[in-house]
Amino acid sequence: MMDYTFWMEWAQFAVRWLHVITAIAWIGSSFYFIALDLGLTPEPGAPKGVTGAAWQVHGGGFYHIQKYMVAPDQMPSRLTWFKWESYGTWLSGFAMLILLYWMQAQFFLIDPRVMDLNVWQAVAISAGSLLFGWISYDLICKSRFGEDNTRLMLGLYVILVAMAWGYTQVFSGRAALLHLGAFTATIMTANVFLIIMPNQRIVVADLKAGRSPDPKYGKIAKQRSTHNNYLTLPVIFLMLSNHYPLAFASQYNWLIASLIFLMGVTIRHFFNTHHAHKGSPWWTWGVTAVIFGLIIWLSSIPKPDAGGDEDGMAMLTPDEARFAAAPGFEDVSDIVMGRCSMCHASEPGFDGIGRAPKGIHLETPREVAAAAREIYMQAGLSDAMPPGNLSFMEPEERAAIRKWYRAGEGYVQSAQAESAPKTNPGDS
Numbered sequence: 001m002m003d004y005t006f007w008m009e010w011a012q013f014a015v016r017w018l019h020v021i022t023a024i025a026w027i028g029s030s031f032y033f034i035a036l037d038l039g040l041t042p043e044p045g046a047p048k049g050v051t052g053a054a055w056q057v058h059g060g061g062f063y064h065i066q067k068y069m070v071a072p073d074q075m076p077s078r079l080t081w082f083k084w085e086s087y088g089t090w091l092s093g094f095a096m097l098i099l100l101y102w103m104q105a106q107f108f109l110i111d112p113r114v115m116d117l118n119v120w121q122a123v124a125i126s127a128g129s130l131l132f133g134w135i136s137y138d139l140i141c142k143s144r145f146g147e148d149n150t151r152l153m154l155g156l157y158v159i160l161v162a163m164a165w166g167y168t169q170v171f172s173g174r175a176a177l178l179h180l181g182a183f184t185a186t187i188m189t190a191n192v193f194l195i196i197m198p199n200q201r202i203v204v205a206d207l208k209a210g211r212s213p214d215p216k217y218g219k220i221a222k223q224r225s226t227h228n229n230y231l232t233l234p235v236i237f238l239m240l241s242n243h244y245p246l247a248f249a250s251q252y253n254w255l256i257a258s259l260i261f262l263m264g265v266t267i268r269h270f271f272n273t274h275h276a277h278k279g280s281p282w283w284t285w286g287v288t289a290v291i292f293g294l295i296i297w298l299s300s301i302p303k304p305d306a307g308g309d310e311d312g313m314a315m316l317t318p319d320e321a322r323f324a325a326a327p328g329f330e331d332v333s334d335i336v337m338g339r340c341s342m343c344h345a346s347e348p349g350f351d352g353i354g355r356a357p358k359g360i361h362l363e364t365p366r367e368v369a370a371a372a373r374e375i376y377m378q379a380g381l382s383d384a385m386p387p388g389n390l391s392f393m394e395p396e397e398r399a400a401i402r403k404w405y406r407a408g409e410g411y412v413q414s415a416q417a418e419s420a421p422k423t424n425p426g427d428s
Helices: 004-039 084-102 119-142 149-168 173-208 215-243 253-275 283-300 318-325 329-339 365-370 372-381 395-419
Strands: 050-058 061-068
Touching: 004 084, 004 215, 004 253, 004 372, 004 395, 084 119, 084 173, 119 149, 119 173, 149 173, 149 215, 149 253, 173 215, 173 253, 215 253, 253 283, 318 329, 318 365, 318 395, 329 365, 329 372, 329 395, 365 372, 372 395
Parallel strands: none
Antiparallel strands: 050 061
C-alpha cells in the first residue's frame, strides 16, 4: 500500500536532493569568488579599469581572469549573474521546511514538553520568525549602528545567540537548530535578492547610461556579501544537525549552536587571510579545536530528569496517544522493544554502540508510540532497521508494524474528520 507517509517520504527525498544540489552550487560559487576576489593581484599591461588578475588551471585548461572594479568601457552583450544558486537553495529549503516541519508539525516541530502549541500556532511562529529575522537585520544594517562593521558583527552575533535560546524555548530541539539555520539562510538569500542584486543592477544601468555609479552601492553590497561569507559554514552545520542528537537533543543545544557561529568565523578567517596572500593564521586552527572541544563537553552534560510515570504513558501527546490506542499497539511494542531496544536504549547493550542511534529510545510503550513514523519507515516499509537484521525481525512482525501504523493513521484521519465543520449535503 502506497499511503500518505510513503508519498510524503519520497516528496521529502526529491526536495532534499534538489536542496543539496542548489546548495552545492551556491556555496561552491560563493567560496570560489571570495577566494578569487581576495587573491587577485595587479597585472602589468592590463586593460584600463582592470584592478586585479589571476591565472588559474583546471580540467586541463588555463584561465586568465580579470576584475574590473567598476566596469569595462563597453558592457558585454552577455553577462552572467550569479543569483539563481542562492534563490534555488532558499526556495528548496523552504519547501523542505513546509513538507517536514509544517505538514508534520506534530512529529518534528512541536514538543509539548517544551511548549504546548497548536499546529497553526507553531507554523505561525516558524514563518513569523523568518520574516522578523530579515526585517530586524536589514534595519540594523541600515541604521547608524551598522556603520561600524565590527560593532555590527558583534551586535548580529548577540541576536543570533538570543534567537538560538528563543527557538529552544518554543520548538523541539531538532526543530530549534533547524530553524536557527533557516533564520540565518533567509537573511543570506534576502541579502542577495533585495540588496546585492538590485545594487548591481543600478550600477550597470548607470554605466550603460554613461553616468558614474554612486560608490555607496558597492560598499553596501560588499558589507552584505561579507556577512554571507561568515555565515555559510554555521548554516551548513545547523542544516545537518537534525541527524546528530548530541547537538540538537542536549541540554545546552542553544549554546552549542552559538559556538558554531564562532567556529565559522575562525575557519573563514583562516581561508580569507590565506587567499588574500596575507599569510596563514594557524592559530585559528587551535581556537577552532578548543571551541569544538567545548561543544563536545556541553553535549555530554545530561538533561535533568523530567520525572513522570515509569513507562511514560501518562506523558503521551495527543498524536502519540492515537498510535497507542491503535489496534495492535501492544504486539508492536513487544516486537520493537524485543528487536530494537538492545541499541535504542539509554544504556545500549550492543557492543560498539555507546548511545542510542539518532537519540531514539525504544524501551517503553510511550517511546514506541512517540517514534511511530520512524518505526514504520525504517522497519515496516523498509528493512533498514534493525541494520543487517541483526535481531532477526520476521516478515510477519514487519507486517504487524505496517498494519498498526496504518490503523493509527486512520485514527488521525478520523479525528481530523470529526473536528471538521459539518456541512449539509445540499449546501453544495
